[in-house]
Amino acid sequence: MKQSEKKSEIKARSKLPSGRHGLPRDVVVRSQRERMVEAMIRVVAEQGFAETTVADIISTAGVSRATFYEQFADKEDCFVAAYATVMDRMLAFVAEGFASDDSGDWIGRLRGGIRSLLRYLAQNPVAVRVGIVEGFGAGARARDRYQQAVSAFFPFLDAGRELIDNPERVPGEASRVIVGGISALIFNEASAGNSKLLPELLPEMIYLAVVPYMGHQTALEAMMATGVSE
Amino acid sequence: MSDGVTTADQAGTTDVSGVPLPSGRHNLPREFVVTSQRDRLLDAMAQSCAEKRYADVSVADIVAQARVSRSTFYEIFPDKEACFLAAYDAILGRFVTEVIKACSDPALTWPEQIELGIEAALDFLAAEPAFARMCIVDMFSAGPSALERYLSAVRLIANFVDGGRTRMPDREEVPRSIATMSVSGAAVVIRAEIVGERTLHLPEVGPDILFSLLVPYMDREEALGRSERYAERRALRSGQ
Numbered sequence: 252m253k254q255s256e257k258k259s260e261i262k263a264r265s266k267l268p269s270g271r272h273g274l275p276r277d278v279v280v281r282s283q284r285e286r287m288v289e290a291m292i293r294v295v296a297e298q299g300f301a302e303t304t305v306a307d308i309i310s311t312a313g314v315s316r317a318t319f320y321e322q323f324a325d326k327e328d329c330f331v332a333a334y335a336t337v338m339d340r341m342l343a344f345v346a347e348g349f350a351s352d353d354s355g356d357w358i359g360r361l362r363g364g365i366r367s368l369l370r371y372l373a374q375n376p377v378a379v380r381v382g383i384v385e386g387f388g389a390g391a392r393a394r395d396r397y398q399q400a401v402s403a404f405f406p407f408l409d410a411g412r413e414l415i416d417n418p419e420r421v422p423g424e425a426s427r428v429i430v431g432g433i434s435a436l437i438f439n440e441a442s443a444g445n446s447k448l449l450p451e452l453l454p455e456m457i458y459l460a461v462v463p464y465m466g467h468q469t470a471l472e473a474m475m476a477t478g479v480s481e
Numbered sequence: 482m483s484d485g486v487t488t489a490d491q492a493g494t495t496d497v498s499g500v501p502l503p504s505g506r507h508n509l510p511r512e513f514v515v516t517s518q519r520d521r522l523l524d525a526m527a528q529s530c531a532e533k534r535y536a537d538v539s540v541a542d543i544v545a546q547a548r549v550s551r552s553t554f555y556e557i558f559p560d561k562e563a564c565f566l567a568a569y570d571a572i573l574g575r576f577v578t579e580v581i582k583a584c585s586d587p588a589l590t591w592p593e594q595i596e597l598g599i600e601a602a603l604d605f606l607a608a609e610p611a612f613a614r615m616c617i618v619d620m621f622s623a624g625p626s627a628l629e630r631y632l633s634a635v636r637l638i639a640n641f642v643d644g645g646r647t648r649m650p651d652r653e654e655v656p657r658s659i660a661t662m663s664v665s666g667a668a669v670v671i672r673a674e675i676v677g678e679r680t681l682h683l684p685e686v687g688p689d690i691l692f693s694l695l696v697p698y699m700d701r702e703e704a705l706g707r708s709e710r711y712a713e714r715r716a717l718r719s720g721q
Contacts, residue, residue, distance in 0.1 A: 390622065391534060391676075398673065420705050422689035424670045429693075431669025432662030439632070439661075455656040459663065463693060466701035471654055 284322050284332075286312040291333035296377040300330060300385045331392045337382040338400040344371045349407055357411055358461060358473045364407055365433070365456050369449040372437065379446045383438055404430045411464035425463040432459055451479050519557050521547040523568040531611035535565065535619040565615075565623050569630055572612040577637070579605050591648040592699065596691055596711055598641070599667075603684045606671065610680040617672050639664040645698030652698045659697050667693060688712040 290311035294303050305326055309319050323329040348367025349360050372379050386393050408426040412418035433456050440449055454477040462470035525547035529538040540561055544554050558564040583601030584594040606613040616634075620627040643660035646652050667690045674683050692708035 390536065394676065398676075420709070422692045422708060424686055424689035425693055427670050427673065428663055428666035428690070430666070432664075432666030435635075435665030435669065436658060436662050452658070455658045456662070458656060458697075459659055462659075462697050462701075467652070467655070467697060467699075470697075474656075 280322070283312070283314050283318055287314060287319060287322065287329060288333050288336055291329050292337060292377060292381055295330065295333065295385055296380040299380075300389045303330075305329075327390050327392065330389055331396060334381060334386055334389070334393050335396055337378050338386075338396065341368070341371055341375075341378055341382060342400060342403055344368075345404075357414055358457070360410075361407065361460050362453070362457055362473075362477055364404075365460070366450070366453055369437075369453055369456075372441070373447050373449050376446065379441045383434075383441045401430050401434065408460060411461070415464055421463055429460050429463070453477055453479055518547070518549050518553055519567075522549060522554060522557065522564055523571055525549075526564050526568040527572070527611040527615050530565075530615040530619050535615075535623045540564075562624050562626070565619075566626055566630070568612075569616060569620065569627060572609070572616060573630065573634055576602070576605055576612075576616070577634070591645060592695055592707060595642065595645075595694055596707065598638075599687050599690050599694070600684070600711075603671075603687050603690075606675075607681050607683045610675075613671075613680050613683070614675055617668060618675055635661070635664055635668060642694055645695075649698040655697045660694075663693050663697070684715065687715065 287308055290308045291303070294307045294311055298307075303326065305316065305319055308326075308329060309316055319329070323332070345364050345368045349364035351363045351367070372383070386397055405426045408429055412421060415421075436452060436456070437449060440446060440452070454474045457477045458470045458474040461473045465473075522543060525543045526538070528546055529542045538561070540551065540554055543561070543564065544551050547554075554564070558567065580598050580601045584598035586594075589597065606617070616631065620631040639660040642664055643657055645660070646655050646657070670686055670690060671683060674680065674686060688708045688711040691711050692704050695704040695707060
């Protein structure tokens with residue numbers, strides 16, 4: 252009952268007028284694709300990827316089965332598109348966070364970026380479920396998309412190399428350990444239903460991100476200087 | 482041939498159909514047969530996961546690979562997931578034993594234990610590529626029980642790494658979650674190598690992982706030096 256209300260609400264909001272509407276074909280196709288992707292995001296957020304069927308997607312999006320298979324090979328194909336949409340929104344938000352501190356201070360920018368990520372996730376349960384919790388188990392292509400999204404963070408971290416002597420001595424995988432560790436902690440907390448508390452983990456994440464480049468003392472000071480709220 | 486003999490033969494054939502045990506009356510205790518069938522099923526599960534992703538592996542694939550009948554499979558395991566979990570537990574047990582054996586000598590310092598533990602772990606995974614894939618890649622799509630096993634293995638290793646807070650001087654202020662994050666991050670590095678089909682080269686990322694695990698608990702220069710010496714030691718070993 253509740254879910255069907257939600258579905259018709261999505262339909263009512265985004266469906267084009269049916270019948271002859273004189274809209275160009277590419278506009279119709281794009282609108283259908285967007286509706287199916289949004290439907291996938293909603294349905295997976297609600298019931299998980301494993302339980303989601305193509306029938307759920309087409310009824311939520313208000314398109315025919317034939318239309319679905321014109322644009323997607325299968326359920327996973329549509330999920331990858333949905334996943335990419337969620338990750339792009341999240342990354343755009345985080346990139347703004349990294350840019351928000353214009354003092355030129357590397358630690359300040361890291362703080363801004365990771366804080367934006369944690370706040371975004373705390374406020375967007377749909378992004379948490381689709382992008383973090385479900386993304387891991389949904390197959391190789393979603394995983395590749397995840398790797399790609401995660402790599403977007405490496406340059407922000409490796410900017411720390413420019414501030415130290417002998418940057419080449421910092422092992423190449425150091426940034427992957429940081430990003431992987433932060434995302435694993437987010438995954439653990441989100442899976443346990445604690446995504447609202449994610450912003451409280453910021454100080455520890457700052458320590459983890461700073462320590463390979465600057466060492467324990469600087470990382471500890473950066474952690475202590477990191478406020479959770481503001 | 483009487484009907485009675487035919488029935489007994491058929492029953493025997495069904496039990497061990499196509500397995501490399503002598504067919505017919507072989508006087509092996511049934512428990513032994515089941516154990517070896519079970520081991521073959523566990524091995525077949527791991528092999529199948531190495532060839533395709535867990536979601537696409539069917540009971541039919543497993544029984545074909547193990548050369549065991551479908552009914553035998555269901556006598557031993559209720560479903561595919563139970564077989565996966567049993568295989569996971571079997572290999573994780575061996576993995577943990579190997580790693581502990583390599584690093585638990587009380588004469589070693591904490592950083593030495595971490596280094597030898599990493600080396601043993603990576604050598605093990607490189608030698609068992611099918612299991613490596615199953616334990617570090619496939620468990621994300623094999624249901625909550627598999628994921629829980631993976632996470633408890635991470636917790637076990639993280640607890641050991643967190644020992645750096647007390648075993649190294651002046652590091653009580655390092656948060657406990659640092660070890661959880663750096664061990665999980667090391668697993669992400671390992672996963673990327675496996676997915677990129679570089680499982681055999683896993684030991685090469687050892688020095689990088691060592692640095693990341695040590696650096697919160699000791700002077701940064703010293704952590705860099707240990708990582709570099711580990712890389713030199715490896716290069717010498719593989720050069721010979």
